[in-house]
Amino acid sequence: xxxxxxxxxxxxxxxxxxxxxxxxxxxxxxxxxxxxxxxxxxxxxxxxxxxxxxxxxxxxxxxxxxxxxxxxxxxxxxxxxxxxxxxxxxxxxxxxxxxxxxxxxxxxxxxxxxxxxxxxxxxxxxxxxxxxxxxxxxxxxxxxxxxxxxxxxxxxxxxxxxxxxxxxxxxxxxxxxxxxxxxxxxxxxxxxxxxxxxxxxxxxxxxxxxxxxxxxxxxxxxxxxxxxxxxxxxxxxxxxxxxxxxxxxxxxxxxxxxxxxxxxxxxxxxxxxxxxxxxxxxxxxxxxxxxxxxxxxxxxxxxxxxxxxxxxxxxxxxxxxxxxxxxxxxxxxxxxxxxxxxxxxxxxxxxx
Ligand code: B12
Ligand code: SF4
Ligand code: SF4
Numbered sequence: 001x002x003x004x005x006x007x008x009x010x011x012x013x014x015x016x017x018x019x020x021x022x023x024x025x026x027x028x029x030x031x032x033x034x035x036x037x038x039x040x041x042x043x044x045x046x047x048x049x050x051x052x053x054x055x056x057x058x059x060x061x062x063x064x065x066x067x068x069x070x071x072x073x074x075x076x077x078x079x080x081x082x083x084x085x086x087x088x089x090x091x092x093x094x095x096x097x098x099x100x101x102x103x104x105x106x107x108x109x110x111x112x113x114x115x116x117x118x119x120x121x122x123x124x125x126x127x128x129x130x131x132x133x134x135x136x137x138x139x140x141x142x143x144x145x146x147x148x149x150x151x152x153x154x155x156x157x158x159x160x161x162x163x164x165x166x167x168x169x170x171x172x173x174x175x176x177x178x179x180x181x182x183x184x185x186x187x188x189x190x191x192x193x194x195x196x197x198x199x200x201x202x203x204x205x206x207x208x209x210x211x212x213x214x215x216x217x218x219x220x221x222x223x224x225x226x227x228x229x230x231x232x233x234x235x236x237x238x239x240x241x242x243x244x245x246x247x248x249x250x251x252x253x254x255x256x257x258x259x260x261x262x263x264x265x266x267x268x269x270x271x272x273x274x275x276x277x278x279x280x281x282x283x284x285x286x287x288x289x290x291x292x293x294x295x296x297x298x299x300x301x302x303x304x305x306x307x308x309x310x311x312x313x314x315x316x317x318x319x320x321x322x323x324x325x326x327x328x329x330x331x332x333x334x335x336x337x338x339x340x341x342x343x344x345x346x347x348x349x350x351x352x
Contacts, residue, residue, distance in 0.1 A: 007123040007174045013076060013116055020112035021259030022078040023165065024158055026145030026179040030065040030072035030171060036140040037063035039206075048208040052215065055137050065171045068135050069126045073175040076116070077145035079156075080109045080259070083164035083252050084266065093270040093310040095302055098214070098237025103260035104287040105166045106131055112259075117170050131168030138167040146179030152204040153192035153241035157185060162248030185247060195244035197230045213238040217301050220291040222331060228338060233309050235268060235301045236288055263287055270309070273302035274324060300335045307339030312347030 008016075014025045040059040043049050055062035065072040082100040113129035120127035130136050139156045142148060147167070148158040155163035159182060186204075193201045200211035209215040214237050216227050223231070242248050264284045273281065281295040291297055303324065310317045321343070324336035 004124045005122060007125055008116075008119055010076075010176045013176075016116060017076075017078050017112060020115075021080050021108060022112070023081055023161060024079040024147045026077050026142075026147050027176045028075040028077055028141045028144035029178045030069075030075050033063040033065075033137055033140045033144075036137040040137070043206065046208075048202070048206070048210065050209045050215065051219065052209055054134055057134050062135055062137055063140075065136065065141075068130070069128050069171040069173060071126065071173045072171045073173055074171075074178070075141050075145065076170040076172065076176065077142045077147055078109065078113065078168050079142065079147050079158055079161075079165040080105055080168070081161065081164060082166045082260070083162075085253055087266045090267050090269070093302075093306045094233060094267045095235035095270045095273065095305040096233045097235060097264055097266050097268065098239050099164060099242075100166060101237050101263065101288055102266050103263040105260045106168075106287070107261045108259045109166060109168045113168050113170050117172070120170070120172050120174055123174070125172055125174045127170055127172035127174070129168065129170050131166070136169060136171070138169065141169055142167045143181055144178075146182055149182045149185050150205050151192065151245065152186050152190060153196075153201060153245060154205050154207050155242060155245075157245075157247060159185060160251060161254060162251040163242050163245060164248060164252060189246060191244045191246065192241040196241050197232075197238075198227060201241065213240075218289055218291065218297070220294075220297060222334065223300065223304060225338070228304050228342070229308065231301070231304050231308065233305050235270070235273070235298065235305055236285070261287075270302040270305040271320065274299055274306075274320075296329060296332065300331055303332070303335035303339045307342035310339075310343060312343045317343065 017025050037059055040056055044056055049056050061067040065075055082105040084099040084102045110129060110131050117127040117129045142156050143150055148156040151157045151163060157163045158165055198211045198213060200208050202208045213231060213234060216223060217236055278295045281298055321336055321340050325333055327333045
């Protein structure tokens with residue numbers, strides 16, 4: 001008769017996860033996440049959630065680890081670095097990708113967590129690996145697992161590393177000793193609040209998604225006019241509240257031996273986004289959250305980048321935009337009209 005092996009010790013799990021690229025591993029209790037549950041309900045009531053689903057789809061589930069793993073006792077949490085040094089900006093209408101989205105950090109992290117979850121199941125326990133999933137509020141469990149502190153920019157900051165990390169977890173019925181939360185490290189600093197380009201950090205740790213460029217670029221539909229200039233050259237994500245954060249800047253690039261799968265890189269030519277087929281765009285950027293997997297949202301963003309960054313003195317720019325102003329897609333046509341007018345305004349005042 002085959003005997004069930006004992007579950008791995010925490011030290012064995014930690015060593016394996018660190019060998020796969022984690023920079024921190026901790027354990028949170030698998031209790032209901034009361035603070036996160038309260039925050040989800042309060043922020044929805046305040047209107048800050050806009051049309052986001054994610055963890056708001058079912059707050060009772062995303063804040064109850066037992067809803068995912070019946071009888072859960074522990075949550076093993078990892079942080080993987082996702083920083084990326086800046087590359088020179090190519091000429092032309094180059095669209096900027098936020099640091100975490102330039103490579104695919106989630107796939108190798110999930111594979112690593114799933115391998116440990118399989119080992120736990122072999123020993124007779126239940127175990128499910130999750131990252132960036134609607135079923136769990138990642139930052140809250142990472143905070144409880146002693147991975148880092150909540151910055152005023154809402155990101156989790158890892159001592160000695162900063163906030164350029166992605167987070168993942170294993171919820172399991174196996175019981176491990178839990179860690180204690182890291183104390184606040186922001187002190188009297190408020191730089192992220194002051195430097196958010198749209199005033200989206202409405203109070204420490206609280207983001208109004210209606211104003212946050214990271215959400216505005218993901219959200220389906222028309223981009224509100226008031227945010228289009230602030231988008232500048234961004235096509236996906238926004239790093240300003242991290243690029244202004246002293247501990248994050250000071251420590252960035254410290255962990256260069258990261259484990260990541262290839263991604264789209266930092267710069268994408270905005271015209272190429274308009275001209276590429278759906279398949280080409282999804283191959284290049286498919287790791288991103290793209291609403292309904294419809295690349296028209298990336299083309300819409302590319303038009304805003306073109307209006308903000310293309311050279312009004314280049315006559316070909318106007319012809320190329322005209323073609324999109326006649327698009328059958330009303331969203332594309334409207335954003336192309338805006339880009340055309342923005343270029344005209346920039347050309348008139350001599351701004352580049
Ligand atoms: C929805 C979502 C978004 C939305 C909304 C973000 C938000 N702040 O609510 C949008 C699209 C805007 C977004 C943007 C980004 N996101 Co996002 N996002 C998520 C997602 C899917 C759910 C987040 C969630 O549940 N929010 C619910 C609210 C209630 O939680 P919270 O914002 O963390 O709020 C906590 C704090 O306010 C704290 N708190 C309560 N009281 C107080 C008081 C004080 C004083 C303080 C300081 C804190 C505090 O408790 C709250 C609850 O735990 C998670 C993945 C997941 N499944 O968890 C990724 C996740 C949070 N995102 C991530 C990343 C990387 C980003 C971006 C940095 C990407 C980018 N460069 O553009 C930006 C950062 C924007 C920002 N400043 O928050 C990472 C975070 C990594 C980290 N180090 O923190 C996550 C964890 C994905 C992952 N698995 O790695 N994101
Ligand atoms: S991601 Fe950008 S827009 Fe959103 S809170 Fe941070 S700085 Fe503001
Ligand atoms: S910029 Fe300052 S206040 Fe904001 S998260 Fe960083 S240390 Fe905290």
